[in-house]
Amino acid sequence: xxxxxxxxxxxxxxxxxxxxxxxxxxxxxxxxxxxxxxxxxxxxxxxxxxxxxxxxxxxxxxxxxxxxxxxxxxxxxxxxxxxxxxxxxxxxxxxxxxxxxxxxxxxxxxxxxxxxxxxxxxxxxxxxxxxxxxxxxxxxxxxxxxxxxxxxxxxxxxxxxxxxxxxxxxxxxxxxxxxxxxxxxxxxxxxxxxxxxxxxxxxxxxxxxxxxxxxxxxxxxxxxxxxxxxxxxxxxxxxxxxxxxxxxxxxxxxxxxxxxxxxxxxxxxxxxxxxxxxxxxxxxxxxxxxxxxxxxxxxxxxxxxxxxxxxxxxxxxxxxxxxxxxxxxxxxxxxxxxxxxxxxxxxxxxxxxxxxxxxxxxxxxxxxxxxxxxxxxxxxxxxxxxxxxxxxxxxxxxxxxxxxxxxxxxxxxxxxxxxxxxxxxxxxxxxxxxxxxxxxxxxxxxxxxxxxxxxxxxxxxxxxxxxxxxxxxxxxxxxxxxxxxxxxxxxxxxxxxxxxxxxxxxxxxxxxxxxxxxxxxxxxxxxxxxxxxxxxxxxxxxxxxxxxxxxxxxxxxxxxxxxxxxxxxxxxxxxxxxxxxxxxxxxxxxxxxxxxxxxxxxxxxxxxxxxxxxxxxxxxxxxxxxxxxxxxxxxxxxxxxxxxxxxxxxxxxxxxxxxxxxxxxxxxxxxxxxxxxxxxxxxxxxxxxxxxxxxxxxxxxxxxxxxxxxxxxxxxxxxxxxxxxxxxxxxxxxxxxxxxxxxxxxxxxxxxxxxxxxxxxxxxxxxxxxxxxxxxxxxxxxxxxxxxxxxxxxxxxxxxxxxxxxxxxxxxxxxxxxxxxxxxxxxxxxxxxxxxxxxxxxxxxxx
Ligand code: DPP
Ligand code: ZN
Numbered sequence: 077x078x079x080x081x082x083x084x085x086x087x088x089x090x091x092x093x094x095x096x097x098x099x100x101x102x103x104x105x106x107x108x109x110x111x112x113x114x115x116x117x118x119x120x121x122x123x124x125x126x127x128x129x130x131x132x133x134x135x136x137x138x139x140x141x142x143x144x145x146x147x148x149x150x151x152x153x154x155x156x157x158x159x160x161x162x163x164x165x166x167x168x169x170x171x172x173x174x175x176x177x178x179x180x181x182x183x184x185x186x187x188x189x190x191x192x193x194x195x196x197x198x199x200x201x202x203x204x205x206x207x208x209x210x211x212x213x214x215x216x217x218x219x220x221x222x223x224x225x226x227x228x229x230x231x232x233x234x235x236x237x238x239x240x241x242x243x244x245x246x247x248x249x250x251x252x253x254x255x256x257x258x259x260x261x262x263x264x265x266x267x268x269x270x271x272x273x274x275x276x277x278x279x280x281x282x283x284x285x286x287x288x289x290x291x292x293x294x295x296x297x298x299x300x301x302x303x304x305x306x307x308x309x310x311x312x313x314x315x316x317x318x319x320x321x322x323x324x325x326x327x328x329x330x331x332x333x334x335x336x337x338x339x340x341x342x343x344x345x346x347x348x349x350x351x352x353x354x355x356x357x358x359x360x361x362x363x364x365x366x367x368x369x370x371x372x373x374x375x376x377x378x379x380x381x382x383x384x385x386x387x388x389x390x391x392x393x394x395x396x397x398x399x400x401x402x403x404x405x406x407x408x409x410x411x412x413x414x415x416x417x418x419x420x421x422x423x424x425x426x427x428x429x430x431x432x433x434x435x436x437x438x439x440x441x442x443x444x445x446x447x448x449x450x451x452x453x454x455x456x457x458x459x460x461x462x463x464x465x466x467x468x469x470x471x472x473x474x475x476x477x478x479x480x481x482x483x484x485x486x487x488x489x490x491x492x493x494x495x496x497x498x499x500x501x502x503x504x505x506x507x508x509x510x511x512x513x514x515x516x517x518x519x520x521x522x523x524x525x526x527x528x529x530x531x532x533x534x535x536x537x538x539x540x541x542x543x544x545x546x547x548x549x550x551x552x553x554x555x556x557x558x559x560x561x562x563x564x565x566x567x568x569x570x571x572x573x574x575x576x577x578x579x580x581x582x583x584x585x586x587x588x589x590x591x592x593x594x595x596x597x598x599x600x601x602x603x604x605x606x607x608x609x610x611x612x613x614x615x616x617x618x619x620x621x622x623x624x625x626x627x628x629x630x631x632x633x634x635x636x637x638x639x640x641x642x643x644x645x646x647x648x649x650x651x652x653x654x655x656x657x658x659x660x661x662x663x664x665x666x667x668x669x670x671x672x673x674x675x676x677x678x679x680x681x682x683x684x685x686x687x688x689x690x691x692x693x694x695x696x697x698x699x700x701x702x703x704x705x706x707x708x709x710x711x712x713x714x715x716x717x718x719x720x721x722x723x724x725x726x727x728x729x730x731x732x733x734x735x736x737x738x739x740x741x742x743x744x745x746x747x748x749x750x751x752x753x754x755x756x757x758x759x760x761x762x763x764x765x766x767x768x769x770x771x772x773x774x775x776x777x778x779x780x781x782x783x784x785x786x787x788x789x790x791x792x793x794x795x796x797x798x799x800x801x802x803x804x805x806x807x808x809x810x811x812x813x814x815x816x817x818x819x820x821x822x823x824x825x826x827x828x829x830x831x832x833x834x835x836x837x838x839x840x841x842x843x844x845x846x847x848x849x850x851x852x853x854x855x856x857x858x859x860x861x862x863x864x865x866x867x868x869x870x871x872x873x874x875x876x877x878x879x880x881x882x883x884x885x886x887x888x889x890x891x892x893x894x895x896x897x898x899x900x901x902x903x904x905x906x907x908x909x910x911x912x913x914x915x916x917x918x919x920x921x922x923x
Contacts, residue, residue, distance in 0.1 A: 077438050077439075077912045077915070077916070078438070079436050079437070079438055080381075080436060080437055080438070080440075081435065081436045082380070082382040082433075082434070082435045082436065083435070085379070085380050085382075086120070087117060087119045087120050087212065088117060088120065088208050088210060088212065088213050089116065089117055089120045089124035089125070089126060089127070090114045090115065090116055090117050090120075090124075090126060090208070091114065091115055091116075091117045091213070092112055092113065092114050092208065092213055092214075092215035093113045093114065093115065093165070093215065093216070094111075094112075094113040094215060094216050094217075094218070095110065095111070095112055095113070095207075095215045095216065095217045095218070096110070096111040096113075096217075096218045096219075096220075097109070097110050097111075097205065097217065097218070097219045097220070098110075098219075098220040098222070099185075099219070099220070099221045099222065099223075099257060100222045100223075101176075101192055101221065101222065101223040101225070101259055103175070103176060103177035103187060104175045104177055104178070105173050105174075105175065106173065106174050106175070106176055106185065107136070107171060107172070107173055108171070108172050108173075108174060108204055108205045109169070109170070109171045110169065110170050110171075110172075110205045110206070110207070111167060111168075111169050112167070112168045112169075112170075112207070112215075113165065113166075113167055114126075114165065114166060114167075114168060115164065115165040115166070116161075116163055116164075123158045123161070123163070124158055124161075125155050125156060125157055125158045125161075126155070126156040126158075126161055126168070127153060127154075127155050127156075127208075128153050128154045128155075128156075128206040128207055128208060129152065129153045129199070129201075129202035129206070129207060129208065129209040129210075130149055130152070130153045130154055130172075130202050130205070130206040130207070131151070131152060131153075131202050131203050132174065132184075132203055133149065133172040133173075133174060133203070133204075133205065133206065134172055134173040134174070135148075135149055135154070135170065135171075135172055135206075136171040136172060136173060137169070137170065137171045138154075138168075138169070138170050139167075139168070139169040139170075140156070140160060140161075140166060140167075140168055140169075141162070141166050141167055142167070142169075145160070149206070152202075153202070153206065154206050156168070170205060170206050172205055172206065174203070174204065176192055179203070180831060180871040180872055181871070181872050181873060181874065182195055182325055182326065182327050182833070182872060182874070182875075183195050183196075183199075183200040183203060183327070183874065184196070184200045184201070184202075184203025184204050185203070185204050185257065186325070188323050188324050188325035188326075189284075189324055189325070190260065190261065191225070191258065191259065191260030191261070191262070191323070192223070192225070192257065192258065192259040192260065193256075193257070193258045193259075193260075193321065193323050193338055194255065194256050194257050194258070194333075194338070195326070195327065195328075195331060195338065196252060196253045196254070196255050196256070196333070197253040197254070197331060198253055198381055198384075198440040198441060198444075199253070199440060199441075200253070201252035201253060201255055204255075207252050208252075209252050209253075210251070210252075210380065211251040211253060211377050211378050211379065211380065211381065211483055212251070212377075212378075212379045212380060212483040213251060213252070214249040214250055214251050214377070214481070214483060215249055215250070215252075216245075216246060216247065216248075216249050217230075217231060217232070217245075217246045217250065217255060218235075218243070218244070218245045218246075219231070219232075219243065219244045219245075219246075219257065220241060220242075220243045221241065221242050221243075221244075221257060221259060222240060222241045223240065223241075223259045224240055225259040225260055225261060226260075226261055226262075227258070227259065227260055227261070227262040227264075227282060228241070228242035228258075228259050229242075229244070229256075229257070229258040229259070229282070229319055229321065229336055230242075230244035230246075230255075230256060230257050230258075230336060231244060231246040231250070231254065231255060231256055231333060231334040231335045231336050232244050232245050232246025232247060232248070232315060232334065232335050233245055233246070233247070233315055233316045233317060233335075234317065246315075246334055246335065247315075248314065248315075248334060248374070248375070249481065250334050250374060250377070251377055251483065254332070254333050254334045254374055254377075255333065256331070256333030256334075256336040256338055258282070258319075258321045258336065258338065260282075260284075261284070261285065262282040262283060262284065262285075262321070263282070263283060263284070263285050263287075263288050264280040264281065264282050264288075265280065265281045265283070265288050265291035265292065265294075265295055266278070266279065266280050267279040267280070267281075267295045267298070267299060269298075269299055269302050269303075269313070269318075271302075271306065271312045271313055272306050272312060273312060275312070275313070275314075275316070276316075277302075277313055277315070277316060277317065277318055278316065278317045278318075279295065279298060279299070279317075279318050279319075280317070280318075280319050280320070281294050281295055281298075281319075281320045281321075281322070281344060282319060282320065282321040282322065283321075283322045283341070283344065283345065284322075287322070287341075287345055289347065290344075290345040290346055290347045290350065290351075291344065291345070293346045293351075293356060293359055293360070293728060294320065294339075294344045294345075294346070294359055294363055297359060297360040297363040297364065298318070298320065298363050298367060300360075300364075300402065301363060301364040301367040301368065301398065302318075302367065304364070304398050304401065305367070305368060305371070305394075308397070308398075308401075309371070309394070309472060309476075310473070310476075311370075311371045311476070313370065314370070314375070315334075315335045317335060318335060318337075318367075319335065319336045319337070320337045320338075320339055320344065320363070320366075321336065321337070321338050321339065322339050322340075322341040322344040322345060323338055323339065323340065323341060324340075324341050324796070324797075324832065324834075325831075325832055325833065326338070326339070326340040326341075326833065326834075327833050327872070327874050327875050327878075328340065328444070329343050329362050330343055330362050330363075330365070330366045331366070332365075332366040332367075332369030332370070332373055332374065334370070334374050337366045337367070339362070339363075339366070340833075340834065341797060342355075342797045342800070342834055343358060343359050343362045343363075344359065345797065346359055346728075348726040348728070348763075348764040348765070349763075349764060349765060350765055350792075350795060350797075350798050351765055352765045352766040352769055352801075353728065353732075353733035353736055353737065353766045354766075355765070356728035356733070357399065357403070357733070360399065360402065361395050361396075361398070361399050362395075364394075364395045364398045364399070365391055365392065365394075365395040368391050368394045368395060368398070369387065369391050371476065372387055372390045372391045372394065373387035373388075373391060375476075375480050375481065376475070376476070376479045376480060376481075376482060376483075376484055377482075377483045377484070378483060378484065378485075379483040379484060379485045380483075380485075381437070381440045381443070382433055382434060382435065382437075383433065383484070383485050383486055384433075384440075384443060384444070384448050385432045385433055385448045385449075385452035385455075385486070385508070386484060386485065386486055386489055388444075388448055388449045388452055389432065389448065389449065389451075389452020389453050389454075389455055389456055390452075390453075390456055390489075392449050392450065392452065392453035393452075393453040393456040393457055396408065396412055396453060396457075402730070403730035404663065404665060404666075404730055404734075406620035406621055406624075406663075406666065407620075407663070407665045407666060407669065407730070407734070409594055409595065409621050410620075410621055410624050410666075410669050411669070412450075413595045413621070414672075415446075415450065416446070416450045416451070416454065416595075416598060417678065417681075418675060418677065418678065419446035419450065420445075420446035420447055420450045420451050420513075420598070421513050421598075421600070421681065422446075422677065422681060422884070422885060423445060423446050423447055423881070423884065424447060424451070424511060424512055424513045424538070425512075425513065425536070425681065425684075425685075426884040426885055426886075426887065426921075427539060427884060427886075427887065427920055427921045427922075427923060428445075428881065428884045428917070428920055428921060429447075429511040429512060429538035429539055430443070430445070430447055430511050430538075430539075431447075431508060431509050431510055431511045431541075432447055432448060432451050432452050432455060432507065432508050433486050433508045433509060434448075435509075437916075438912055438915075438916040439877070439912045439913045439916050441874045441877065441913055442877055442913060442916055442917055447511070451598055454597070454598040455507050455508065458504075458507070458548075458549075458550050458596070458597055458598075459471075459493060459501075459504070461550045461552070461568055461596055462499070462504070462548070462550055462568075462570065463493060463496075463497045463499055467493075467496065467497040467499075470496040470497065471492050471493045471496040471497060473496075474492045474495060474496045475489065475492045478492060479492075486505075486508050490504070490505055503545075503546075503547070503548050503572060504547075504548050506545055506547050506548075507547055507548075510535065510538075510541060510544050510545070510547075511538040511539070511541055512535040512536050512537070512538040512541070512544060513535070513536075513598065513599060513600055514533050514534065514535045514544075514547055514549065514597075514599040514600070515533065515534050515535070515536070515599065515600045515602055515685075516531055516532070516533050516549065516551075516592075516597075516599045516600065516601050516602065517531065517532040517533075517534075517602045517603075518530070518531055518589075518591060518601070518602070518603045519532075520589065522586040525581065525582055525583050525584065526579055526580070526581045526582075526583070527555070527579070527580045527583055527586065527587055527589075528577050528578065528579045528580075529553065529569075529577065529578050529580075529589060529591070530575065530576070530577040530578075531549075531551065531569075531571050531575065531576055531577075531578075532574065532575045533546055533547065533549060533571065533574060533575075533599070534574070535547070539920070539923065546571075546572065546573055546574045548570065548571070548572050549570075549571040549572075549597045549599060550568050550569070550570055550571075550596050550597055551568070551569045551570075551571055551591065551592060551596060551597065552566050552567070552568050552569075552592065552593040552594055552596035552619075553566070553567055553569060553578075553589055553590060553591050553592075553593065554566045554567070554589075554590040554593055554617075554618065554619060554622075555580060555583070555587035555588070555589055555590070556587055556588045556589075556590060556612075556613075556616055556617070556618075557584075557585060557587060557588075558585055558586070558587075558588065560612075560615070560616035562618050563583060563584075563587055564580060564587070565618075566593050566594075566619065568596065588609055588612055588613065590613060590617050590618075590619055590622045591603065591622075592622070592625075593619040593621060593622050594619060594621045594622075595621060595625075600685065607630060607633065607634075607645045607648040607649070608648070610626045610627075610629055610630040610633070610652075611626070611630060611648060611649075611651075611652035612626075613625075613626035614626040614627045614630065614652050614653075614656060614670075615652070615655065615656070620666060623666075623670075624666065624669055624670050627652070627653060627656065627670045628670075628672075628674055630645070630648070630649050630652060630653075631649055631653075631673050631674055631702070632674050632678070632679065632682055633645055634646055634648070634649040634702065635673075635674065635679050635695070635698050635699060635702060636679065636682060636683060636686070636688075638698050638701075638702075639679075639683065639688075639691070639694055639695065639698055640683075640688055646702060646705055649702070650702075650705050650706050650709050651709070653670070653671065653706060654706070654709050654710055654713075656670055657670070657671060657710065657713075657717075658713060663734055664721065664734040664735045664737065664738035664739075665730065665731075665733065665734025665737055665738070666734075667738050667741075668734065668737035668738040668740075668741045669737075671706075671738075671741045671745075672741075673699055673702060673703060675847070676692065676695045676696055676699055676847035676848060677845075677847045677885070679695050679698075679699070680692065680695060680847065680885070680888055681885075681888070683695075683888075684888040689888070689889065689890050690888055690889065691890075692812070692847055692848040692851040692852070692889075693812060693848055693853070695847065695848065696812055696847070696848035703745070703748060704748050706745060707745040707746065707748035707749050708748075708749060710742075710745060711746075711749045714742050714743075714745055714746040714749075714754075715746065715754065717738075717739075717742045718739055718742050718743055718746065718754065718758075721735045721736075721738055721739035721742070722739070726763065726764040726766075733766070736764075736766045736767060736770070739767075739770075740766070740767070740770030740771075740773075740774070743755055743758055743770060743771060743774045744770075744773065744774040744777060746774075747774040747775065747777060747778050748777075748778065751778070752774070752775050752778055752780045752781075755771045755774035755775045756771070756775065756784070758770070758771040758774075759771035759772060759775065759784045759787075765798070765801075768788070769801055769805065771784070772784050772785070772788060772805060773805055773809060776805055776806065776809035776810075777809050779811065785802065785806065788802050789802060796829070796832070796834070796835065797834065800834055800835065800837075800838035801838075803822055803835070803838040803839050803842070804838045804839070804841070804842040805842075806818055806822065807819045807822065807839055807842035807843050807846060807849075808842045808845060808846055810846065810849060811849075812846070812848035812849045812852055813849075813852060814849070815843060815846045815848075815849025815850065815852065815857065816843065816849060816850075816852060816856040816857040816860050817856070819839050819840065819842070819843040819860060820860055822839050823839050823840075823864065830864070830867070830868065831868075831871060831872070833872065833875045836864075836868060836875060836879070837875070837879065840861055840864055840865075840879055840882075841879060843857060843860070843861060843882075844857075844861060844879065844881075844882030850882065851889065851893060853892070853893075854896075855893070855896035855897075855899075855900075858883070858896050858897055858900045859900065861879070861882055861883075861900075862900040862901075862903060862904055865879060865880055865904065865914065866903075866904060866907055869907070869910060869911050869913075869914050870909065870911070873911030873912070873913035873914055874913055876911070876913065876914050877911070877913035877914045877916070877917045880904070880914060880917045880918060880921070881917070883897050883900065883901060883918075883921055884921055886898070886901075886921070898922060901918045901921055901922045902922065904918045905918045905919060905922065
């Protein structure tokens with residue numbers, strides 16, 4: 077397979093002014109007729125051949141300006157020789173046949189339970205028709221769909237329809253990856269929105285009959301997103317309609333096709349009975365994310381796929397801001413950083429580490445990563461911190477006005493910030509080109525009322541990048557007096573050197589520093605300090621993020637000390653946390669987050685960073701013992717707390733969600749000491765999915781819950797998305813030596829539809845997320861996952877490749893585990909006919 081390099085970018089030979097597509101839909105032998113109105117691209121000087129991408133297409137006819145051409149496509153496309161091409165505008169017409177019914181890769185045009193739908197990002201359009209399938213070719217599309225199905229949708233505005241056909245016209249030039257088509261027996265949940273300049277927009281969420289009563293939250297989220305983007309970014313919607321369609325078989329979360337967003341049904345359908353608070357929050361965030369792409373992604377798109385972070389990093393940042401505004405900024409930040417560390421830091425420290433803007437790829441689908449998305453968003457956040465809110469607003473306005481209708485680059489993006497604010501961003505650009513998570517060490521000095529913080533940064537080597545330069549790091553700090561008063565409110569220090577000191581004068585007493593407030597940069601903060609000081613910050617920090625962070629670092633040090641023969645910090649941690657939990661003045665959502673112990677994978681990551689070899693079984697045992705100790709300390713408080721947090725009527729707002737989160741956290745602790753009695757009653761009494769799964773999880777965690785599992789299945793067996801929770805929980809909460817067997821048993825059930833990405837992830841994503849279970853000595857977890865990846869790969873390479881990242885942490889572990897994982901990766905690589913997707917991933921992991 078060919079490697080594609082950023083350095084090889086060249087503009088395309090031609091421009092496409094207009095595209096007319098006609099689809100005659102059939103499960104086998106769908107006919108796609110395309111008329112491409114093209115002309116030579118003045119930016120690509122000289123005469124060129126015309127190269128169109130195309131994969132798995134049966135060419136029926138090919139015409140140039142009306143005359144038949146007799147050319148044969150190759151495996152990846154079609155070339156029209158230069159001497160056949162006019163040097164003025166011309167019309168190229170093709171007709172091809174494709175088989176959506178047998179398209180199991182869910183890329184291009186495929187079928188999901190009788191409905192037709194498309195997924196074209198990144199390179200799926202080439203499976204629909206011959207076309208320059210690259211984001212810098214932007215064209216106006218007109219689409220005609222012919223089918224007996226009642227609902228026929230495409231991008232843009234509807235222009236005409238009749239019995240068995242419909243036509244759509246998209247006035248906005250777009251790249252092919254934003255093309256979409258849906259045909260099915262669907263019903264709409266309708267809504268409307270009037271933009272601030274008075275355009276009235278018809279909104280619809282399209283689902284299968286029977287699901288229409290679970291669309292209200294998605295619609296509500298959409299309307300709030302449209303309003304927010306007007307108010308905060310000054311961005312209005314630009315079509316007469318906005319359609320969202322829910323699809324059951326979908327590789328990603330959702331897709332921002334122009335005017336026709338297609339969603340994994342899991343991220344649309346919600347009712348209190350069937351969706352948890354986390355589901356509600358995620359639906360709100362993803363609806364917002366896809367909607368926000370209309371400006372950051374669609375109106376301004378990416379020149380090439382190396383610039384993916386241009387749209388994704390920015391759009392993730394925007395959806396994070398939105399969710400913070402809708403809910404709580406502190407809680408949202410704590411959750412986002414937890415995800416960043418769990419996925420991106422992990423990626424950044426292993427063999428799959430890559431820059432936010434990669435410089436080469438074999439299969440672009442493998443680069444829809446936590447680094448591009450989540451670290452990409454962190455870079456935007458840092459930029460905003462560095463230039464200030466006003467500078468950020470000026471830069472974004474300039475970005476939208478300068479690049480509207482264009483396919484832009486990271487250089488364009490940074491230049492906008494430079495031009496709008498006068499800031500030199502040369503050093504900042506390193507954040508885009510260098511992989512790896514910087515380590516930030518802190519030293520302190522105190523003398524005569526003057527306090528000095530000295531920071532040292534170092535970024536470890538990553539594949540292909542042995543040496544790293546110092547980065548610009550915005551470090552938000554505050555200082556507290558020993559009595560808990562803040563003597564220096566949050567101040568941003570700008571670190572640019574490898575080592576740098578900052579002095580604070582005129583202090584009456586040695587302060588306690590609160591460093592990296594709000595997680596102002598995506599770095600690993602290495603600060604050696606006492607458990608007392610961490611407990612002090614947990615009690616007094618005015619920055620809620622750092623307050624939670626103090627608890628987390630105290631827990632981490634306690635667990636690591638226990639595992640490496642250090643001081644016993646358990647009592648200090650337990651008492652500090654118990655005090656915090658009893659503090660009713662604190663937001664329950666915040667207390668629930670503070671209660672969370674670092675994950676087993678986090679502890680393994682931290683041990684590895686400090687030169688220890690993590691022992692998964694020991695980590696699991698230590699973490700459980702800590703939970704037990706906290707449960708015992710709080711035993712007398714828990715029943716009262718649980719009763720006091722009793723909910724009343726369910727509403728999916730942040731306050732209610734916070735109470736339920738704390739209540740379920742308390743229930744899980746109580747189960748450790750009451751044998752599950754309270755959780756059983758809570759399960760029986762639950763009137764919403766949050767409480768139902770919360771109680772079920774508390775029971776499974778202590779090895780009980782068989783009766784509740786059966787009841788859950790009776791109640792929800794008809795709803796596959798809800799049953800995914802049932803599958804995941806059983807694997808995620810199995811005893812370590814049972815996890816692989818549990819996954820195997822569930823997957824062997826004849827009713828288990830492993831071809832559906834949500835189902836596959838529910839079981840095998842949960843297995844790879846079960847640290848001690850996946851890394852069980854002997855390698856049963858490794859073998860099982862590799863078996864199933866090899867089974868899925870021929871059908872759906874994209875999802876198989878994504879889940880293979882379970883193996884990316886192998887360098888952390890002991891020789892026996894490393895050998896076992898290597899053997900599985902080699903077995904995968906040796907599989908005849910292995911996909912380009914999985915081959916690239918396994919190859920990079922083993923390199
Ligand atoms: N649909 C995916 C997303 O929104 C890829 N663009 O991130
Ligand atoms: Zn996105």
